[in-house]
Amino acid sequence: MINKKISTVCCTRFSQLVILGAALTLATTVLAEDKPSAPPNIVFILVDDMGYSDLGCYGGEIHTPNLDALATGGLRFTQCYNTGRCWPTRAALLTGYYPQQVHRDALPGLGGGGRGVRQQWARLLPDYLKPSGYRNYHSGKWHIDGKVLSGGFDRSLDMRNQGTFFSAKGNRIDDEPVALSEDAEDESEYYATIATVDHAIDCLREHQEKYASRPFFHYVAFIAPHFPLHALPQDIARYRDKYLDGWDLMRQRRFARQQALGILDTTLSKLEPDVGPPYPFPDAMAKLGPGEINRPLPWVDLTDQQRQFQATKMAIHAAMVDRVDREVGRLMDQLKAMGVFENTVIFFASDNGASAEIMVRHGGHDPEAEPGSASTYLCLGPGFSSASNTPFRRHKTWVHEGGISTPLLVHWPAGIQARGQLRNTPVHVIDIVPTILEIVGIEKPRTWQDEAIPPAPGRSFVAALQRDVAIERGHLWWLHEGNRAIRVGDWKLVAAKGDPWELYNLRRDRAESENLAAALPERVETLAALWDEELQAMSGLAGKTPELSGRRTNRRNR
Numbered sequence: 001m002i003n004k005k006i007s008t009v010c011c012t013r014f015s016q017l018v019i020l021g022a023a024l025t026l027a028t029t030v031l032a033e034d035k036p037s038a039p040p041n042i043v044f045i046l047v048d049d050m051g052y053s054d055l056g057c058y059g060g061e062i063h064t065p066n067l068d069a070l071a072t073g074g075l076r077f078t079q080c081y082n083t084g085r086c087w088p089t090r091a092a093l094l095t096g097y098y099p100q101q102v103h104r105d106a107l108p109g110l111g112g113g114g115r116g117v118r119q120q121w122a123r124l125l126p127d128y129l130k131p132s133g134y135r136n137y138h139s140g141k142w143h144i145d146g147k148v149l150s151g152g153f154d155r156s157l158d159m160r161n162q163g164t165f166f167s168a169k170g171n172r173i174d175d176e177p178v179a180l181s182e183d184a185e186d187e188s189e190y191y192a193t194i195a196t197v198d199h200a201i202d203c204l205r206e207h208q209e210k211y212a213s214r215p216f217f218h219y220v221a222f223i224a225p226h227f228p229l230h231a232l233p234q235d236i237a238r239y240r241d242k243y244l245d246g247w248d249l250m251r252q253r254r255f256a257r258q259q260a261l262g263i264l265d266t267t268l269s270k271l272e273p274d275v276g277p278p279y280p281f282p283d284a285m286a287k288l289g290p291g292e293i294n295r296p297l298p299w300v301d302l303t304d305q306q307r308q309f310q311a312t313k314m315a316i317h318a319a320m321v322d323r324v325d326r327e328v329g330r331l332m333d334q335l336k337a338m339g340v341f342e343n344t345v346i347f348f349a350s351d352n353g354a355s356a357e358i359m360v361r362h363g364g365h366d367p368e369a370e371p372g373s374a375s376t377y378l379c380l381g382p383g384f385s386s387a388s389n390t391p392f393r394r395h396k397t398w399v400h401e402g403g404i405s406t407p408l409l410v411h412w413p414a415g416i417q418a419r420g421q422l423r424n425t426p427v428h429v430i431d432i433v434p435t436i437l438e439i440v441g442i443e444k445p446r447t448w449q450d451e452a453i454p455p456a457p458g459r460s461f462v463a464a465l466q467r468d469v470a471i472e473r474g475h476l477w478w479l480h481e482g483n484r485a486i487r488v489g490d491w492k493l494v495a496a497k498g499d500p501w502e503l504y505n506l507r508r509d510r511a512e513s514e515n516l517a518a519a520l521p522e523r524v525e526t527l528a529a530l531w532d533e534e535l536q537a538m539s540g541l542a543g544k545t546p547e548l549s550g551r552r553t554n555r556r557n558r
Helices: 002-025 065-072 086-095 125-132 192-210 233-237 247-261 282-288 304-337 381-388 429-440 462-466 521-542 550-557
Strands: 041-047 075-081 135-140 155-158 216-221 344-350 405-411 421-423 476-480 483-488 491-495 502-505
Touching: 041 086, 041 304, 041 429, 065 304, 065 344, 065 405, 086 429, 125 135, 125 216, 125 429, 135 192, 155 192, 192 216, 192 304, 233 304, 247 304, 247 381, 304 344, 304 381, 344 429, 429 462, 476 521, 483 521, 491 521, 502 521
Parallel strands: 041 216, 041 344, 075 421, 135 155, 135 216
Antiparallel strands: 075 405, 344 405, 476 483, 483 491, 491 502
């Protein structure tokens, strides 16, 4: 009876998604002929540790009507990439360069995990926008070297307190520490995701009052749904017990919805029960108790206690994504109230895939406290992270598709006539700066304070806003903590740290299920050599000499 009920619900939801998919394709695909005379405003919304399939418009069951509306009224990119980790994506997003190019300490051997001082010439996007009259605002997570206002922003809420979503302690306003009252009740209603949009709305209201004649760029960077999994009780209640069927069925259902929406033409990757968190924290397992598990084992093999614990964590993750969507709705309402919504280009993306990490930091974890409350410290873990990254393999930190694939929404009613269209051309967060500069009609300077600015790898994808066309580029490249990859056309060479190269044809295998390295050794050699060349070139810009190359590592592991 239960299975019959589940089947009925799934069929109904599947039919709804088929109808939605059809509606999303009934749109023209040309750039607006009558472009707005005023420079457009730019809003870039970034979330943290959200999986590729978490949004409804990418196949998820989480309630995300506001973001889905941006998809219905704009574009969804199916092959957008990040760098696989928080700070590198932010550096790439705001500079248009790979993080290894702009940070002097980002290439310790093959680690690629360092975060040091940014090169003087590696300016952030606001520095390019400001001379053309743009006001620049930042609300939320920063995680880039230096102070925010030094990066060209006029106002900022820098959420440095990432150990709890229920306190502003440690955060900064315009680079100055937030002053908190000793009365703890002052923060009884505080929640970081809401506070991020409160600040954004305050900036926009001031802009309307004092600078209405000028365009603005607003970078809204949510911490959610990054761990610790903290959510408001009413948000968690909407998803309580929703995930007791487990990650196996969740992946299958999300994959079916993705197929119905026409998002992907691939198989569903298999779970990897031997792949756990990227960093071992055995003490955390002891603190979290017998309900925690650090491998994506078959759901039927878990104990009842483990199934309940894992399902609860996914419910909190879903609640955090749900709250992000609600706050995006408030932000959209403010733009509409100001009369600028039509001529505002809105981007939405995630900094990396969902996370398999399991750890306990900051204030620790109280196993007796209500899950998701301030005194708990939970992480999603590899089981439901695999489901959030459907249909891809691996997680944040890895550079397999699950770690580096992000949803990308682009919405601009006054500038793009396309509605609800898919864009299948591969793009990367390094492309955001050149795309925005082309949209607003700004030519990037070639020098900064008499220092030459090197050519950037990012490419504008403005042409793809008109129709689904390929963006001309030589390759896309990744390195993070020894995990490395390169993509040329539809071919991707990828390896986890210490492992030999794997080769995939992404045109038919985004799930990275059929490793072609043994069958095509010459292609592996060619791509590995190209990966090495890029590493050496980046080492020159970063002032580092790498200890190892991917090519030698590959030979060592044969």
